[in-house]
Amino acid sequence: MLYRDALKKAIDELMEIDDTIVILGEDVGFYGGNYRVTDGLFSKYGEKRVIDTPIAENSIVGNAIGMAFGGLRPVVEIMTVNFSLLAYDQIVNQLAKIRYMSGGDICIPLTIRMPQGVAKQLAAQHSQSFERIFASIPGLKVFTASDSITAYYGLKQAILSDDPVIFLEHLLLYSQDFLFYEINDFDITKQRIVKSGENITLVSCLKILHDSLEAVKEVEKKLGITVEVIELTSLSPLNLDLVYESVKKTKRLVVVSEEPKTGSFTSEIITKVMENCFYYLDAPPLRITAEDTPTPYNRKLELFSIPTPDKIATKIINWGREHGL
Amino acid sequence: MNKSLAEKFYYYMKLGREFELRAKEEYMKGNIGGFLHLAIGEEGTHVGAILGFGNGEFFVHYRDHVYAIARGISPKLLMAELFGKITGVSKGKGGSMHFYSSKFNFYGGNAIVGAHIPHAVGLAYAKKYLGKSDGVMVAFGDGSTNSGNFYESLNLAAVYQVPLLFFCENNYYAIGTRIDRVSAFKDLYKKAKDYMIAIQIDGMDVFEVYRAVSLAKEYIQEEGKPYFIEALTYRYESHSMSDSGDYRSPRELKIAKEKDPIDNLLKKAFKESLLTKEFVEEIDRKVEIEIEEAVEFALNSKEPDLEELYKDIFCED
Numbered sequence: 001m002l003y004r005d006a007l008k009k010a011i012d013e014l015m016e017i018d019d020t021i022v023i024l025g026e027d028v029g030f031y032g033g034n035y036r037v038t039d040g041l042f043s044k045y046g047e048k049r050v051i052d053t054p055i056a057e058n059s060i061v062g063n064a065i066g067m068a069f070g071g072l073r074p075v076v077e078i079m080t081v082n083f084s085l086l087a088y089d090q091i092v093n094q095l096a097k098i099r100y101m102s103g104g105d106i107c108i109p110l111t112i113r114m115p116q117g118v119a120k121q122l123a124a125q126h127s128q129s130f131e132r133i134f135a136s137i138p139g140l141k142v143f144t145a146s147d148s149i150t151a152y153y154g155l156k157q158a159i160l161s162d163d164p165v166i167f168l169e170h171l172l173l174y175s176q177d178f179l180f181y182e183i184n185d186f187d188i189t190k191q192r193i194v195k196s197g198e199n200i201t202l203v204s205c206l207k208i209l210h211d212s213l214e215a216v217k218e219v220e221k222k223l224g225i226t227v228e229v230i231e232l233t234s235l236s237p238l239n240l241d242l243v244y245e246s247v248k249k250t251k252r253l254v255v256v257s258e259e260p261k262t263g264s265f266t267s268e269i270i271t272k273v274m275e276n277c278f279y280y281l282d283a284p285p286l287r288i289t290a291e292d293t294p295t296p297y298n299r300k301l302e303l304f305s306i307p308t309p310d311k312i313a314t315k316i317i318n319w320g321r322e323h324g325l
Numbered sequence: 326m327n328k329s330l331a332e333k334f335y336y337y338m339k340l341g342r343e344f345e346l347r348a349k350e351e352y353m354k355g356n357i358g359g360f361l362h363l364a365i366g367e368e369g370t371h372v373g374a375i376l377g378f379g380n381g382e383f384f385v386h387y388r389d390h391v392y393a394i395a396r397g398i399s400p401k402l403l404m405a406e407l408f409g410k411i412t413g414v415s416k417g418k419g420g421s422m423h424f425y426s427s428k429f430n431f432y433g434g435n436a437i438v439g440a441h442i443p444h445a446v447g448l449a450y451a452k453k454y455l456g457k458s459d460g461v462m463v464a465f466g467d468g469s470t471n472s473g474n475f476y477e478s479l480n481l482a483a484v485y486q487v488p489l490l491f492f493c494e495n496n497y498y499a500i501g502t503r504i505d506r507v508s509a510f511k512d513l514y515k516k517a518k519d520y521m522i523a524i525q526i527d528g529m530d531v532f533e534v535y536r537a538v539s540l541a542k543e544y545i546q547e548e549g550k551p552y553f554i555e556a557l558t559y560r561y562e563s564h565s566m567s568d569s570g571d572y573r574s575p576r577e578l579k580i581a582k583e584k585d586p587i588d589n590l591l592k593k594a595f596k597e598s599l600l601t602k603e604f605v606e607e608i609d610r611k612v613e614i615e616i617e618e619a620v621e622f623a624l625n626s627k628e629p630d631l632e633e634l635y636k637d638i639f640c641e642d
């Protein structure tokens with residue numbers, strides 16, 4: 001199932017049974033969504049439930065918060081994560097705080113979906129990844145969707161949650177076709193093992209997870225070992241039990257992300273693993289990220305600035321050899 | 326209207342159009358990547374505004390090619406930027422949406438809708454503070470007139486009393502959403518008229534745009550106050566290189582094209598004997614050569630070294 005169809009299926013199925021669910025965003029209605037996720041929903045549910053907004057991100061989120069006060073369950077689409085910064089005040093000062101400041105009186109069941117990441121030559125203002133920007137704010141749940149399974153089940157869980165959820169998607173995944181099957185007890189907050197292995201634990205999410213999986217084939221061949229790959233599906237709450245368990249078995253940790261290195265969310269994962277598994281580790285954790293630069297337009301430089309399957313493989317192989325694999 | 330002005334209009338509009346038609350072609354060939362927002366159909370608005378304004382700093386959103394051309398930045402540097410080459414006007418780091426040249430007082434090329442408008446207010450403030458009188462112009466789309474940045478800027482420009490020309494190019498659409506579906510006013514100049522003089526003009530007529538902008542320039546310089554122009558225009562192509570386009574009817578497009586700014590200019594200029602057929606043919610040849618040279622320059626230029634990734638982040642490296 002296409003990733004974008006999985007997202008739509010989740011929204012559509014819930015809208016069918018719950019008419020308090022409304023969608024808001026730029027070009028989400030009549031136009032069908034910039035990435036076609038909401039295509040067809042405007043004609044099916046009408047303009048009162050699929051609301052085309054002006055380019056006014058702060059008001060989109062602000063209005064959605066008010067709608068939630070009024071008993072609606074809004075699903076906001078911010079066209080890309082880059083523009084969420086125009087709504088950052090509403091997200092951080094309002095959305096994340098109100099339940100707490102009201103002593104638990106007010107719930108805000110609001111989901112903000114948005115794609116992030118480096119696509120292809122969109123330049124610095126359109127290529128960012130913001131795991132750290134949202135996951136570091138108490139009061140927000142932050143989920144990611146790396147394939148059609150997490151897209152469908154994860155988004156349903158997000159929309160049904162009575163808390164605010166930031167739901168991160170990736171620009172390059174929308175037209176990818178992923179295996180889809182039914183799962184009965186899916187819980188996005190638990191993280192997810194996508195491939196088991198014995199000698200290295202690799203943690204990643206979104207598009208770079210798939211690049212990592214590709215790299216892992218090469219790593220396993222070259223080093224003659226197996227790698228366990230864990231999809232980080234929930235950055236907040238951050239339950240890393242699966243990762244700890246895995247690291248205690250493999251004794252080695254690699255974290256791969258498209259964020260620039262310094263202060264990236266990889267730091268948080270490594271810190272937690274060090275706090276919990278220090279004595280189990282046979283090697284210093286390896287962190288593979290984008291460079292600490294804005295993203296350049298030129299394609300060669302752009303690819304140089306982010307991890308690619310080749311680079312991920314080489315880095316892991318060199319690191320593995322250096323540390324006894 | 327004089328002859329030399331009409332000649333300039335034709336030259337820059339033709340150069341702008343051919344530049345973009347060629348850019349489209351090169352995009353299809355894979356020589357250009359990312360977003361490519363074409364202004365084909367909007368040349369009267371872009372060229373009339375730049376020439377009418379003359380000196381002074383200029384800000385614009387991502388639909389910036391024709392503005393940059395009218396500003397006099399070499400098509401070679403612009404094409405090389407689209408090709409991502411080190412010789413490009415932003416060293417291949419910005420691309421189509423981010424043409425910058427302080428030498429030409431050209432401050433982008435901004436890809437965050439509405440975000441450059443406050444910059445223009447600030448620059449106008451700085452100029453007033455420093456006692457410089459040539460004003461600032463900021464161009465932006467209809468879509469940004471619904472954003473907080475826009476309203477905050479109208480207010481502050483009026484509070485600070487700065488020489489700033491707000492230039493709204495209303496092409497009726499923000500990507501696939503028609504302006505009247507998301508704006509309380511269809512006539513966008515009305516949003517500004519309580520803050521400053523605000524007018525609406527026909528952006529398909531380069532003479533009218535030029536006239537209105539030069540008068541506005543005089544006003545902001547003499548009075549030291551902001552001014553607002555809404556130019557009604559139309560883009561023929563899709564929003565970027567990749568939308569479905571079916572949010573506009575073929576009929577709507579056809580009607581818009583009947584007012585084509587270049588045809589419009591020629592018709593008027595021939596009638597009033599401002600341009601000759603020979604001149605037009607000569608310009609067409611000249612433009613063809615310039616575009617060819619620009620593409621050649623772009624093709625033959627080097628890609629940035631990998632080291633470039635780490636350069637230009639700070640002034641002091």
Ligand SMILES: Cc1ncc(C[n+]2csc(CCOP(=O)(O)OP(=O)(O)O)c2C)c(N)n1
Nearest residue numbers: 083388436437438466467468469498499500
């Ligand atoms: C803050 C922000 N939100 C959303 C976008 C995505 N976006 C890019 S262009 C655009 C439409 C802008 O339309 P308009 O201002 O009318 O300019 P035009 O493209 O018509 O020249 C949108 C929504 C963006 N770049 N920035």
Ligand SMILES: [Mg+2]
Nearest residue numbers: 466467498499
């Ligand atoms: Mg527009």
